[in-house]
Amino acid sequence: MSAALHILLVEDNPTDALLTEEALSTSRFQVLGSQRLGDALGLLVAKHFDVVLLDLGLPDSQGLDTLRALRGKNAQVAIVVLTGKDDEELALQALNEGAQDYLVKGDLHPRSLQRAIRYAVERTASDALLRKSEQRARELTAHIHQVLWMIDAKEARALYVSPAYEAIWGRSCQALLDNLHSYLEGIHPLDQEMMRREDAAMYQTGHIDVECRVLRPDGSMRWVWIRGYPVTEQGEIVRVAGVIEDVTEKRRLAVEREALEEQFRQAQKMEAVGSLAAGVAHDFNNLLTIINGYSEIIHTRLPADSSLKALVREIGQAGERAASLTRQLLAFSRKQVLEPKVLNLNAIVTDTAKMLQRLIGDDVDLDTILAPTLAQIKADPGQIEQVIINLAVNARDAMPQGGKLTIETANTVLDESYVQAYPELRPGPYVLLALADAGTGMDDATKARIFEPFFTTKAPGKGTGLGLAMVFGIVKQSEGHIAVYSERGRGTTFKVYLPAIKELAATGLLPSRRQGDVAHGTETVLLTEDEPAMRALARHVLSMHGYTVLEAGNGDKALRVAEAHQEPIHLLVTDVVMPGMSGRQLAERLVLLRPGIKVLYVSGYTDDAMIRHGVLQAETAFLQKPFTPGAFAHKVREVLDG
Numbered sequence: 001m002s003a004a005l006h007i008l009l010v011e012d013n014p015t016d017a018l019l020t021e022e023a024l025s026t027s028r029f030q031v032l033g034s035q036r037l038g039d040a041l042g043l044l045v046a047k048h049f050d051v052v053l054l055d056l057g058l059p060d061s062q063g064l065d066t067l068r069a070l071r072g073k074n075a076q077v078a079i080v081v082l083t084g085k086d087d088e089e090l091a092l093q094a095l096n097e098g099a100q101d102y103l104v105k106g107d108l109h110p111r112s113l114q115r116a117i118r119y120a121v122e123r124t125a126s127d128a129l130l131r132k133s134e135q136r137a138r139e140l141t142a143h144i145h146q147v148l149w150m151i152d153a154k155e156a157r158a159l160y161v162s163p164a165y166e167a168i169w170g171r172s173c174q175a176l177l178d179n180l181h182s183y184l185e186g187i188h189p190l191d192q193e194m195m196r197r198e199d200a201a202m203y204q205t206g207h208i209d210v211e212c213r214v215l216r217p218d219g220s221m222r223w224v225w226i227r228g229y230p231v232t233e234q235g236e237i238v239r240v241a242g243v244i245e246d247v248t249e250k251r252r253l254a255v256e257r258e259a260l261e262e263q264f265r266q267a268q269k270m271e272a273v274g275s276l277a278a279g280v281a282h283d284f285n286n287l288l289t290i291i292n293g294y295s296e297i298i299h300t301r302l303p304a305d306s307s308l309k310a311l312v313r314e315i316g317q318a319g320e321r322a323a324s325l326t327r328q329l330l331a332f333s334r335k336q337v338l339e340p341k342v343l344n345l346n347a348i349v350t351d352t353a354k355m356l357q358r359l360i361g362d363d364v365d366l367d368t369i370l371a372p373t374l375a376q377i378k379a380d381p382g383q384i385e386q387v388i389i390n391l392a393v394n395a396r397d398a399m400p401q402g403g404k405l406t407i408e409t410a411n412t413v414l415d416e417s418y419v420q421a422y423p424e425l426r427p428g429p430y431v432l433l434a435l436a437d438a439g440t441g442m443d444d445a446t447k448a449r450i451f452e453p454f455f456t457t458k459a460p461g462k463g464t465g466l467g468l469a470m471v472f473g474i475v476k477q478s479e480g481h482i483a484v485y486s487e488r489g490r491g492t493t494f495k496v497y498l499p500a501i502k503e504l505a506a507t508g509l510l511p512s513r514r515q516g517d518v519a520h521g522t523e524t525v526l527l528t529e530d531e532p533a534m535r536a537l538a539r540h541v542l543s544m545h546g547y548t549v550l551e552a553g554n555g556d557k558a559l560r561v562a563e564a565h566q567e568p569i570h571l572l573v574t575d576v577v578m579p580g581m582s583g584r585q586l587a588e589r590l591v592l593l594r595p596g597i598k599v600l601y602v603s604g605y606t607d608d609a610m611i612r613h614g615v616l617q618a619e620t621a622f623l624q625k626p627f628t629p630g631a632f633a634h635k636v637r638e639v640l641d642g
Contacts, residue, residue: 005121008049009033010040010070011082012058016105020053020082023110029117037061037069044074051078051117056085056094064090064097071098078124080116100124147244153203153230153237156180168224168246170216188213188221198226206230206237211247223248259421262448285323285604286534288626292319293537296629297544323626340378340478342501345409345431346370348381352388353407360392363402371410375500377431379478384498387474390467391435391494398439398492408434414481414497425481429500436493442486450484471496520546523570523640527551528558528586529602530578538573538602541629542636555581555589562593569594571640576603600639602627 004027011017012035021031032047034040037058043049056066070079080101081094091102100120103113148162158180161173169186176183187195191212202208208228215221228242295316302309349368357366377384388407395405410432419425442450451472471494475482479499486492525547529535535551542549550565552558555578562569572590574583581589587599604625621639623632 004028004030005050005117006048007031007117008040008043008047008052010037010052010058010066011035011055013055016055016084019105020113023108023113024117026114029114035059037066041069041073044070044077049074049077050121051080053080053082053117054099056081056083056090064093067094067097067099076124078117078120080120145246148241149228149244150231150239150241151180153206153240156203159239165244168222168244169214170218186214186216188215202228202240203237206232206240208240208242221248222246223251256421283604285625286531288319288323289604290533290537292316292323292626293541293629293632295319297540319626340380342376342378343381343384344374345377345384345433345498346374348384349388349407349409349433352385356389356392359389360396360405361402364396364399365402365404367404367406369406369408373411374409375411375429375431376502377478377498378501379498380474383474383478387471387496388433388435390471391496394467395435395437395439395492398437398441403438403491405438406434406436408432408436410434411500412497422481424476424479425497426499430480430497431500433496433498434493436491438491441488441490441492442484443488447484447486451482521637521640522546522548524548524550524565524568525571525573525636526558526562526569526590528553528555528572528574528578528583530554530575534575537629538632541632542573544629545633545636547636554578555583555586558586559589559593562590569597571636572597572599573636574599574601576601598639598642600635602632 007024007029009017009020009031011020011033017033017035021033024031032043032049034043035058037060040052044052052070054067054070056063058066061069067079067081070077075098079099080103081091081099082103082105083090084105086104094102100123101116103116144162145164145167146162147164147168148160149165150159150161151157152159158177161176163173165171165173165176169183171182171186181199184192184195195210195212198208198210206228207230208226211223211225213221214224223246225245225247226242227244228240230237231239231241295312299309299312299316302312349370353366353368360366392405392407399405412430412432414425414427414430416427419427450468452469472482475496475498481497483495483497484492485495525542527535527538527542527549528551529538530553532553535553539549539551550561550569552561555574558572558574572587574586576583578586583601583603587601590597591599598621600621600623602623602625621635621642623635627635
């Protein structure tokens with residue numbers, strides 16, 4: 001120490017005061033004396049002192065009260081007790097009250113006194129710095145959301161824990177400082193055994209890195225991430241310090257992000273399948289129309305006792321299955337052509353339920369619960385019927401021993417909080433269609449994949465895996481939402497939400513399924529189709545039913561045929577997408593030449609192509625390929641009579 005130390009000597013004995021001053025009679029010490037406590041207190045306020053040499057027995061104060069009074073007046077000054085009492089208990093009490101040292105008068109050597117004063121000053125400065133550091137650390141940790149902690153690895157006790165512990169655990173820091181293992185009381189019961197194993201390993205390695213759940217006294221649960229690192233001395237782990245972070249919100253966001261990513265992956269799969277289906281739909285539908293058409297014609301013309309009749313029937317059934325697969329793929333990928341109408345869902349359910357019992361069998365009890373005042377929806381009635389049928393058949397398969405199937409309708413509202421997880425949905429009123437079975441139920445892994453194309457839990461040959469995929473596509477294309485709730489052994493409930501509208505429901509909810517006794521005609525039909533085989537089939541069917549047929553392979557030829565024909569032309573049957581002139585363009589030009597002519601569009605393309613070519617309008621007559629000869633003849637008669 002280069003600067004002189006300023007010392008206040010509080011001593012009422014003149015001899016002892018003189019001896020002390022002589023022991024400190026060097027340039028390194030400047031001593032000022034006082035015989036009474038009161039005077040000393042005044043000097044402490046008026047002047048700066050590095051050390052107080054204090055006799056505990058003064059005229060105006062005795063014992064430890066003297067020390068307490070000085071310490072209360074100045075908490076920063078170093079105090080060395082200098083007394084004639086060689087009392088070990090008193091010395092310990094003095095040190096506990098804030099004295100830096102306790103010296104006994106008599107044979108105290110000057111160097112010992114000087115050394116004791118220097119050490120007292122150094123310890124005071126060190127303690128002050130440490131207290132300041134601790135204060136700053138506490139101020140810092142008080143505003144940190146993570147828990148900072150340190151434990152004694154040998155004694156298994158907490159040395160420090162920051163205030164954030166109380167916010168996360170809902171328990172006091174003092175409880176942890178009193179008993180390190182009290183933190184386990186806040187660990188979720190399902191995680192406690194795991195944390196005991198982690199604790200045991202931590203004392204050996206000094207490391208811990210684990211996530212667990214905290215169950216707070218108020219019943220709420222938090223996820224925490226606990227990390228710890230060893231503090232070693234001479235190669236031995238003496239302490240472990242670490243941090244605890246509340247990761248509840250991070251986990252929630254991660255789960256939501258994973259769900260959204262899974263939705264995106266599913267959407268990509270759907271888009272890939274949809275693109276594939278749409279890409280082959282046109283040619284495939286043309287081929288199926290030809291296969292199914294000629295098989296039906298041959299079947300009707302064969303004698304009743306012909307052995308070939310059964311073979312032709314097999315061809316037709318195979319073609320129908322292929323056509324059904326195509327429709328399901330297009331439905332799943334939201335590419336099928338819809339004919340939406342304003343509907344009352346109750347009427348659809350009531351009408352469909354009449355045929356459902358035959359599909360699901362007598363061992364399944366069918367119950368319908370229909371809301372008496374149900375809002376209207378706008379959807380394709382045939383497609384909604386398919387949704388109900390597919391879900392009902394799926395429920396039947398989940399109840400091999402029989403059971404109960406409930407179909408329910410209701411008005412409901414999807415609020416902002418619900419639709420946040422489904423960007424395609426809008427909040428507002430919806431109509432609910434729910435089908436609940438008492439079947440085997442599904443585990444989470446199965447439930448996550450049920451809408452994937454070609455995914456099935458049925459035995460090979462028992463299902464295509466497209467039924468629920470088709471339901472999903474129809475609902476989505478109808479701007480709705482489908483949710484599934486299921487537990488193993490507890491059954492499954494599908495909930496379909498369709499947007500409610502205020503328009504009045506249309507009459508004639510479902511298209512007639514009867515196509516027998518198709519009326520023949522004598523009108524003239526201009527048939528325009530660029531596919532020769534398809535055109536030949538259509539010409540054959542029309543001729544079979546009595547119509548006069550004019551044909552053309554494209555729009556330009558059709559216009560030339562129409563100009564050359566002198567008699568009336570009653571109907572244009574045209575493919576939508578053709579090389580050069582589209583079906584829509586042909587119809588627009590032909591109407592100018594033949595006012596009053598009616599138009600029937602046919603196509604094997606998906607609805608995207610239809611929209612691009614401008615034919616999907618409410619007043620447009622349209623027939624989707626593949627179709628049967630009977631369906632084609634029925635549609636022609638319907639348009640002519642319309």
